[in-house]
Amino acid sequence: MNQLPIHQVLPQLTAVLGERNAAVLIAEPGAGKTTQVPLAFLKAPWLQGRRIIMLEPRRLAARSAARYMASALGERVGETVGYRVRMDSRVSDRTVIEVVTEGILTRMLQEDPELSGTGMIIFDEYHERSLQADTGLAFALESQSVLRDDLRLLVMSATLEAEPVAKLLGGAPVIVSEGRSYPVATKYLHASRLEELHKGAARAIQLALSEQEGDILVFLPGAREIRRTANELQQANLGGDIVIRQLHGTLSPEMQDEAIRPDPAGSRKVVLSTSIAESSITIQGIKVVVDSGYARTEVFSPRTGLPQLITRRLSKASADQRRGRAGRISAGVCYRMWSEEEHRHLPEHTEPAIRESDLAPLALELAAWGTRDPLQLAWLDPPPKAAFAQGQELLRQLGALDESGQITDHGRSMARLGIHPRLAHMLLRGKELGEAALAVRLAVLLQERDIFRPQASAADQDIRSRLERLDQYERRGSGNAGPEGVDDAALKRMLQEITKLHSELGIPDAGVLRTDRCGLLLSFAYPDRIAKSRGTGSYVLRTGRGIRLASVQQLSRASYIVAAVIDDQGPDGLIQLAAPLEEEWLEEHFRDEMELIREVSWDPASGSVRARQRLMLGAVLIREQPYEGVTEEDRSAAVLNAIRREGLGLLTWTKAAVQLRERMAFMKRHDPAGAWPDVTDEALLANADTWLLPYLGGVRNRHDLSRLGLAGLLSHLLSWDMKQELEREAPTHIQVPSGSRIPVDYSDPDKPYLAVRLQELFGMKETPRIAGGRVALTLHLLSPAHRPVQVTSDLASFWSSGYFEVKKDLKGRYPKHYWPDDPLEATATNRTRPKPS
Known part of the structure; x- marks a missing residue:
């Protein structure tokens, strides 16, 4: 085996973990940490026949690392070295090193907090700071502290700041390995607009092909940009000696492996990849990197309670990580699709997922762990309070937590399924109602990107049409090709997941799917996204937020819908996937969450008191009808509220009432003792309970209001002495x-x-x-x-x-009028001239 940089520090690392139960390893890309470190501990005396679990953030990296280590031992995967990822497992009784993805580790810890068969957990590529990695480390630290002080924990990273992690691990030693990297020249290019990123990437790739040698690794935000860039390159006729490979998480393992391996025919390779290739895996032959400068990530908004899939600039740390992939085998070149000035303004590090994610899954994991307060565990970054509280509230709504925050039996069943709590709740409720097969397929569709999305010209956000196409594919058999334009690898993954969930729920294969029940099942998963039509394809959510369909379609006619996927970037969220919902389902399954609001209020349009009762589900009005049992007190209060809302102008002010009020205000202004009542608008409205409310009995409309004698009502504010004084001093x-x-x-x-x-x-x-x-x-x-x-x-x-x-x-x-020379001696008159005496 070739000597790798990591070999120089392995003696130090094994010695440290022979004496301590935690360590931090910082190793630059290319050092060999992922494949060499686990093998170095196979014969450690403290392992005593137990396993080593290594956590990898991605399935591709987990499979690749396991295969490489097994090959180094001259074995097949599943013997000494194996892996476990969702829907794929290669382990046996002989397996000592088990490479797992993040959800698998969490399940292992939940099922056996002591990890009795495990001697060591390795957290690889921890700098990616996924939510599951932070959760797994928090659980492992508590397990080590309370149950297993002999459990070894090793955190490995390429770009992480070591000191905070070492402190989190109780002052663990930090070991640094210099990577074997070659110099990489950096070339900055003109930036491309995001909507034309594929065109800019194609130009940059063609430039790199003409200027450099070796294979090229291209970083793009997501699968959509990868496909568009591939189409651009195919139209450019690059030549027969150049092959284009795609690499992203939704591809089949075979296609991913094809992208990683050298081309069998020796052709020059262009690999179009998401950030999956930033770390963990090594793509052989890469000498050039083309970096778009963007990454796609899901960000949760506590304000709206909705996730957003956003494309944004990457951090400097990620840019350096990507750049380093060009210097693994020789000197390389990195083409950056942005300017040096833009680079100076990039954030230093990528924001940890725990600060931006939907924390309902974390809240469920912690509840299952027995922890209601996340601060009882050790975190590099504690979960934000608002997002965590919002996650707990959703779990209460789903019945996973009781009012005290303790996990319920239903919540434990949800946690065991290992998928998002929304979908887990839907699966369990679907099973109770005999609709488990439909619920399984809905859950699988919602976990994948929308592969059945119609052409841009076709308006269809109805998830039922996707379900019908999936059902057709299932019935034809997985050996047949999928519908035109649909990702076959994604379809096969869906079928595997369907089989897995059927097994976990203990249900038979599907019979005839009742797609008309989609809305009901989705309402269990997304009770907060039940919405009512307000016309023209616009809806109001139960939370009060507005959402809309982008265009008129069949779904637009539904009175109620459940919006499973919403693009929340505008003032009104754009519905991506939804299903219609029947009012009778709401009455049957959400009646306990509805509130009957009886409202007696003043209707400005009719100028009268109206009594209505509304059945509300949050901000959604289910039903409204007249309310007959109105008391005089209710009516009086409604009129008073209207006056307070609209002002005293709602009352009829006669000249006498206006003058009396003004005289009282005059006396208040010139009263040295301050005994006179305040009759400003503010004061009268504030004290209306005293001077006005007792006289509103029998008032039902504006005509009744106009008959109130306001002068008499105001005079009741004065004592007998004040009334006498008013006549004397303010006549x-x-x-x-x-x-x-x-x-x-x-x-x-x-x-x-x-x-x-x-x-x-x-x-x-x-x-x-x-x-x-x-x-x-x-x-x-x-x-x-x-x-x-x-x-x-x-x-x-x-x-x-x-x-x-x-x-x-x-x-x-006015010559006819009387204008005396001496006005003081003249006779006053209200006529043209005074009467003769």
């Missing part, structure tokens, strides 16, 4: 020398005024005063035509000076 009228009673305007409590014709004041020497003489009235002096000619608060001064100027003007315009 409604002032009698002027002409004998007329002129109303006082109190609209401005600081400046009450009289609007009076000038001729009616002849003979009045001083300005009238109110409020016990403290406030002089402002006089708006009017012409015979009631037009203002002067405003004064000092009548005596006006007579002595201003009157004569006003007189000249008025005498010219």
Whole structure:
């Protein structure tokens, strides 16, 4: 075997773990840690015939590592070295090194927290920081602390900061291995718009083919971009000596292996890959890397409760990891599809999944572990409180947790299935209702990407059409080719998963599938995504959030739907997959979660009190009808609420009521003792329970409201003494020398005024005063035509000076009227001229 860089530190590593129960190994890509470290511990005296479990983040890496180690021992996989991944297992009684994927490790720990048959757990590529890896390490640390202090834990990584992990492992030693890497030149290219990434990638690949030698590894965000780029390259006629291979998680193991191995005919190879090739696996012959600079990941929004599959810029750490793949066998070149300036603004590290994921699966795992508070375990990054609480709330809704947060029997059954709690609950409920086969196929469809999606021109977000196509394929037999344009490897995986779930649930093969029950089963998985139509393909979710169909289709006619998949990037989420739901199913299965709301309210349109009762499922209105058992108290409260909402303008204010209120406000303003009631809008609304509510009995509509005597109601706020004082100090009228009673305007409590014709004041020497003489009235002096000619608060001064100027003007315009030279001695009149004496 060739000497690898990791061999230089293996003696140190084995010595450390001979004395300690934890260590951290930092080894650069290409050092050989994945395949050499487990073999180094095969004969460790502390292993004592127990297993070594190595956790790999991806199925491809797990199978590849196991095959390589078995080959190094001259054996087949499943003997000394084996692997276990979902739907594929190669282990035997002889297996010592077992390479597993993350979900498998969690199940092993849940079933046997002591891991009695295991001597060591290796966490490979821990820098990827998947949610399952963090969970597995937290469980393993507690198992080691409480049950198995002899259990060895080794965390291996290429780019991880070692100190925090070493501290998490109780101050574990850190061992560093320098990788065997060659210099890699970096070339920056012009960035491509995301929607044209495949075209930019094809141009970059053609440039690399023309400038460099050796095979090329291309990093793209996902399978869609890989397929588009492959099509672009095929149209470019690269030549017969160049082969294009695809590499992503949805391919069959055979196609993945084909991408990893050198081409049998010796052709130059272009491997189009997702981030699956960043670490763990080695693709032989790679000398050039073309990096799109993007990665696709699912991010959960606690605000909406919905996941989003987003494409975003990768981190500098990931970019360096990808770049390093070009320097494994010789000096290489990395073409980056972005500028140096853009590179400086990339985040340093990829955000750990625990900070961005849907934490309902984690909450279920912790509950099954016996932990309600995640902070009782050791984490590199603890789960965010809001997302974890939201996950627990969903589990309560699914019946997996009781109100105290303890796991229920139903929750334990869900956890044993090892799939998302939503789908696990749907499977168990489906089995109870005799619809397990339908539930299994729905679960399998929802775990895969939408491989049955119709052409862009066809509008169809109904999951039932996908189910029917899957059913047709099953009935033809897996030996036949799948529908045109559908991924055969994904179809085969679906059939394997269907078989596996049938076995786990203990149900027979499917008979005739009742696709009309899809909506019912989906409502068990997504009770929070039950939605009601609000017309034109738009719906309101139970949570109150809006969602919509992109176009008119058969599904648009459904009154209720369950939206299983939603693209939540716009103001209203875009429905990707859904099924119609019958109202009778809601009544039967969600009645306990519905709330009967009786509402007596004021209807502004009709101007009357309406009594309705609504049956609500969250924000979804199931049924509304009139409510007959309304009391007078209910009606009065509804009217009062309307007045508080719409304001005092809803009441009918007569002149007398307005004047009384203004007089009371005047007295409040000029009351040194502060005893007078506050009659501002704010105060009256705040105290309406006292002065208004008792008199609303019998009020049913706007006409009844208009008959309320507001002046009388306001006067009830005054004591008998206050009423007497009000008449004395804030009179409604002032009698002027002409004998007329002129109303006082109190609209401005600081400046009450009289609007009076000038001729009616002849003979009045001083300005009238109110409020016990403290406030002089402002006089708006009017012409015979009631037009203002002067405003004064000092009548005596006006007579002595201003009157004569006003007189000249008025005498010219109103010559028939009486304009004496001496207004103080003249007779006041409300006529053209005073009556002869």
